[in-house]
Amino acid sequence: MKERLSLKKALNIKMKCMELFYRTNTLYYMILVELTCVSTAVASLLTDYKKEKLTFRAWLPFDYSSTMLFHFTYFHQLISLTVGSVLHVACDGLICGLLLHICCQLEILSCRLKNIAHNPKILRDCVIQHNLLFKFVFIIIL
Numbered sequence: 001m002k003e004r005l006s007l008k009k010a011l012n013i014k015m016k017c018m019e020l021f022y023r024t025n026t027l028y029y030m031i032l033v034e035l036t037c038v039s040t041a042v043a044s045l046l047t048d049y050k051k052e053k054l055t056f057r058a059w060l061p062f063d064y065s066s067t068m069l070f071h072f073t074y075f076h077q078l079i080s081l082t083v084g085s086v087l088h089v090a091c092d093g094l095i096c097g098l099l100l101h102i103c104c105q106l107e108i109l110s111c112r113l114k115n116i117a118h119n120p121k122i123l124r125d126c127v128i129q130h131n132l133l134f135k136f137v138f139i140i141i142l
Contacts, residue, residue, distance in 0.1 A: 015104050022100050026093045033085045041078050049074065055081070098140050105133050 044055040052070055055077045064073045112126050 014107065018100055018104065022096060026089070026096065029092065030086075030089045033089050034082075037082050037085045040081065044078070095140075102133065102137060102140075105129070105136075109133065 040055070048055055052065075054064070054070075054074055058073075058077070060073065062069065064070045109126060109129055112122055112129070116123055116126065
């Protein structure tokens with residue numbers, strides 16, 4: 001019983017460390033992506049904006065040579081760049097979070113399987129957890 005309790009404590013500590021690691025890396029990744037967006041926007045404002053050139057080449061169904069349409073289109077591109085980068089960070093963070101969840105579930109299953117000699121009745125639960133984990137992985141992959 002004491003060994004089982006220490007395994008639970010160790011597993012909780014490991015999960016907390018992995019969660020902190022995940023959050024920290026996601027935050028750093030978001031900062032790097034947003035700094036890239038800001039540097040792209042600033043570089044474009046300092047070079048392309050004065051020449052009335054858009055940040056990104058694009059086919060538009062209207063002539064943006066008038067000042068008002070150029071400003072609207074230019075800032076639309078910058079806002080789209082920012083929104084797109086936030087969306088990519090969110091999707092990447094979600095995928096990393098799901099993979100972290102799978103790793104933690106594998107750790108829990110491993111812990112249960114190590115204790116199976118002490119309590120053979122949990123074999124059924126281990127098999128069920130294993131099958132559910134495989135279904136979850138295939139849902140994420142596809």
